[in-house]
Amino acid sequence: MEYILLIISAALVNNFVLSRFLGICPFIGVSKRTDTAIGMSMAVVFVITLASLVTWLLNHYILMTLGLEYLQTIVFILVIAFLVQLVEMIIQKVSMPLYQALGIYLPLITTNCAVLGVALLNINLKYDFLEAVIFGAGSAVGFGLALIIFAGMREEMELSNIPKVFQGTPIALVTAGILSLAFMGFSGLVK
Amino acid sequence: MLTATLVVGGIGAVCALILGISLVTFAVKMDAREKEVMDNLPGANCGACGFAGCAALAHELTVNPDTRMTCPAVNEKMLQAIGEILGRDMGGVSPVIAAVRCRGGRQEAPVRYEYVGPRDCRSAQLIAGGPKGCGYGCLGLGTCATVCPFDAMVMGEDGLPRVITDKCTGCGKCVDACPRDIIALVPKTGNYCVGCISQDAPKDMKKICSVGCIKCGICADVCPFEAIVSEKGKAARIDQDKCRKCGLCVGVCPVSVITSRTAPEKARIIPQKCKGCGICEQVCPVEAISGKAKEPYRVDPGKCMGCGLCIEKCPTEAIERDNT
Numbered sequence: 001m002e003y004i005l006l007i008i009s010a011a012l013v014n015n016f017v018l019s020r021f022l023g024i025c026p027f028i029g030v031s032k033r034t035d036t037a038i039g040m041s042m043a044v045v046f047v048i049t050l051a052s053l054v055t056w057l058l059n060h061y062i063l064m065t066l067g068l069e070y071l072q073t074i075v076f077i078l079v080i081a082f083l084v085q086l087v088e089m090i091i092q093k094v095s096m097p098l099y100q101a102l103g104i105y106l107p108l109i110t111t112n113c114a115v116l117g118v119a120l121l122n123i124n125l126k127y128d129f130l131e132a133v134i135f136g137a138g139s140a141v142g143f144g145l146a147l148i149i150f151a152g153m154r155e156e157m158e159l160s161n162i163p164k165v166f167q168g169t170p171i172a173l174v175t176a177g178i179l180s181l182a183f184m185g186f187s188g189l190v191k
Numbered sequence: 192m193l194t195a196t197l198v199v200g201g202i203g204a205v206c207a208l209i210l211g212i213s214l215v216t217f218a219v220k221m222d223a224r225e226k227e228v229m230d231n232l233p234g235a236n237c238g239a240c241g242f243a244g245c246a247a248l249a250h251e252l253t254v255n256p257d258t259r260m261t262c263p264a265v266n267e268k269m270l271q272a273i274g275e276i277l278g279r280d281m282g283g284v285s286p287v288i289a290a291v292r293c294r295g296g297r298q299e300a301p302v303r304y305e306y307v308g309p310r311d312c313r314s315a316q317l318i319a320g321g322p323k324g325c326g327y328g329c330l331g332l333g334t335c336a337t338v339c340p341f342d343a344m345v346m347g348e349d350g351l352p353r354v355i356t357d358k359c360t361g362c363g364k365c366v367d368a369c370p371r372d373i374i375a376l377v378p379k380t381g382n383y384c385v386g387c388i389s390q391d392a393p394k395d396m397k398k399i400c401s402v403g404c405i406k407c408g409i410c411a412d413v414c415p416f417e418a419i420v421s422e423k424g425k426a427a428r429i430d431q432d433k434c435r436k437c438g439l440c441v442g443v444c445p446v447s448v449i450t451s452r453t454a455p456e457k458a459r460i461i462p463q464k465c466k467g468c469g470i471c472e473q474v475c476p477v478e479a480i481s482g483k484a485k486e487p488y489r490v491d492p493g494k495c496m497g498c499g500l501c502i503e504k505c506p507t508e509a510i511e512r513d514n515t
Contacts, residue, residue, distance in 0.1 A: 036243070058202075068198055075202060082206035086213055093217040104236055104244035158504070159473050 003134050009190040010138030016114050017146045018180040023114030027147055028172060030105070037151035041144025043105035045137065048118050050087065051080045052136025055119040056129055069123075076119045077111070084110040114143060150179060224276050225253040231272045233265060252277060287361035287376040289344070289354050293329040294386040294448065296349030300328045300400035311337075316370040324399035327389040327426075329373050335365035378431055383440065383451045385410075385419075387426045404448045410440035415476035415498065437498035439477065456512040457495040458502060462487035464509035471501035471510060 014020060017027045023044075030040045055076050063069055088106050092099045109115060118139050122132040153175055162171050229249040236244040242251055251258045252273070260270065260281045274281040306315050306322040312334040315321050321330050331350030343358035344365060352365075356379070366374045377384050387404035389396050396403050404426035411421035418433035419440060427449075429440075440449045460471070460480075465487040472480045472488060479495040482488030490501075492513075502510045 039243075062198065062202075066194060066198060068195055071195055071199060075199060078199070078203055078206065082210065085210055089210075089213050089217040092219050104247065108236075159470060 003130070005190050006131060006134050007138035007141070010135050011142030011145065012183065012186040013190050014139075015142045015146055015183050015186075016117065016139050017143055018176075018183040020117065022117040023112050023143055026109065026112060026114075027143075027150065027176070028169070031147055031151040031154055031172075034148065034151045034155055036105075037147045038144075040105045040109070041147050043109050044112075044114070044143050044147075045140040046087075047080075047084055047106065047109050048115055048140035048143075049133060049137045050083060051076075051115050052118050052122050053133050054079060054083055056122055056127075056132040059123055060129075072120065072123060073116070076116055080115055080119065081110050114139075146179065146183070150176065153179070222253050225249050227276045228252055228273050231265075231269045231276070233269075288356055288359040288379050288382065289335075289361065289363075289365050289374050290377045290382055290384040291329065291335075291352050291354065291374055292384060292386055292388050293327070293351065293373045294402045295323075295325055295328045295400040296347070296351045297331070298349065299402045300325050306332075313368070313370045321371075325389060325391070325396070325403065327371060327373070327387070327391070328400060328403075330371065334368050334370075335374055338364045338368040340364060377429075378434075383429055383434055383436060383438065383449060385427045385429055386448045386450055388428075390425050392424065402446065402448065405446055407445060409443050409445065410449060413439050413443045415439065415500075435498045435500075437476075437496040439496050439498075457492050457497045458490050458499070458510050459513035460488055460490055461509045461511065464507050466507050466509070468506060470504050470506065474500045474504045476500065 016022050017024065026040055026044075030036050058075065058079055059069070059072060063071060063075065084106060088099070091106075118136045122135060125135070127135055154172060157171060157175070166174070226249075229246055232245040232249055234245050236246075242248040248258075252260065256277075256279065260273070265273075270281045301324055302322040303324050304319075304322050306318060308314050308318060310332050312321075312330040312332045315330050315332055320326060323330050329351055331346070333344075333346040333352065335352050336344040336346050340362065341358045341360055343355045343360070344352050345355065347353050352374075361376055361379070363376055366372075366376060373388060375384070385404055387402075389400070389403045391399075391403075393405040393407075396405070406421065406424065406426060408421040408427070410427050411417075411419040415437065416433050416435050418430045418435070419427050420430060421427045429449075436451075438451060441447075441451060458471075458479075467482060467485040467487060469482070469484055469488065472478075472482065475495075476498065477494050477496055479491045479493075480488050480501060481491070487509075490510075497512070499512070502512065
C-alpha cells in the first residue's frame, strides 16, 4: 500500500514536469507529435528507473562510506551518462527493435535535469533502496503521462483556430500552465 | 581532497574501461556505407530532416534508395561525398535559378533620355542614374546576358532579359553584375517571384511604368503562409523559405506582376485510403476539399492550389500530389 501511494504521489501529485518544473525542455521540445512523445516517455522511464537504482547504490555504498556526499552531483552525472551509453550499446546488440524505438531519445535524455533530479531527490528524501527505485519509476511514468497528454493536446491545437499572436510556443506554454493547474487537483490525494 | 579526486577519477576510469570493453563486445555490424554517410552529415541531431537524428537519416538514405536528402544544413561538399558513397545523385543544395524582377520593357516603361555610351548597364547607370524612367527598372543593355557563363540569359525584343531555365545553374554572376539589383535567385521549382522592386509610390510609378507592383498588399493578405512581405512603399517580396508554391498570389494580383514558370501539383485523395476524418477539409486554406464524415472526401481541382497542407496533415496518408 505504501508503495502504491508512493507511485501515485510521484506520478500525479508531485508530477515532475507540472509540479516540480523539471524536464521542461523535452516537455516543450518533443511534444509536437504523439509518437515522438511516446518514444521519449519510454526512454525516460527506462533511464530514470535505472539511474535511481544505480545512484542509490553508489551513494549508499561508496560515497556515504567514504563521507564524500558532497560529490553526489558530479558523480551522479558521470555515472548516469556512462550507464546510458552502456545500455544503449547492449540494447543495440540484443534487441534492434527496442533500439530503434528508443532511438535518439535515449542519449538525449541522459543529461536532462529530471534524471538528475530524481537521483538527488532520492537521497534528500531519505528513501531506502526499493522506495528509491519505485519513486524513480513513478516519477518517470508521471513525466511520460504529462508529455503524452500534452502532445495529444498540441496535435489537436494544430487544427484549431488560434489567434496569430498565440500561435506556436505561446499557446503551448499557456496550455502547459493550464495542464499544470489541472494536475494541482491531485494535490489532496496523498499527504 | 585526495580521496575525492581518487573517487571521481576512479569511477570515471572504471566507467571508461567498461565502455571500452563493451564497445568491442557489443559491436553491431552495420552497413559500412551508413557509417560513412553518417560521418558526412552535420551530426547536430537537430531533427530538421524529419528523422530522429542524423543516424536515422543516414540509415534511411542507405537502406531506402527513394529517400531524398532532406537535411537543410548539409553543404555542397558533404552532399557530393554522400552521393559518391551511395552511388546516386543526391541533387543540389536547394537548386536555384535567376529571376528578373522587372517587367517594364521599352513599351511599358519608357526611357528619360537616349543613352549612346558603352552598351553596358553599369556604365549607363553612372549617367544621371541611367536612362530608364523608373529608377528601379531594367536598363535593358544586357550586362547580365554578357556575364552569364552558361548562355542562360538572352535579351528579348522588348529589352528585357529572359532566363533559360534549363541552362541556368544559379551561379549568381548576373545578380552581382546587375547595377540595380533586379535579378534574384529563386528556387528552381515553383519559382514564384514578384516582377518588380520599385519603391516609388503607386501614383508616381504609374507615370513611368504601366506594369509595376502597385503595393496594394492583396497578395500578402491572401497568402496563407505569410510568405509575402508587403512593406509600406516597397514592392511586395516573396520569402522563398516560407513560400509553399500554392500560386494563390498569382491569381489575386490586380496587375499580374507575380509570375511562376511551374504549375503547382494539385492534391488528390485516394478514396480507398481516406477514412473521412475531415482534417483535410479543416486545414485547406481555400476550401477546395469537401465531403461527408466517414466517407471519402473529394478535392476540387479548380480550387486546389497545391500547397500540400492537407498531405502533411492526413493521418492515413490518403492524399498525394497529382502529377499526371
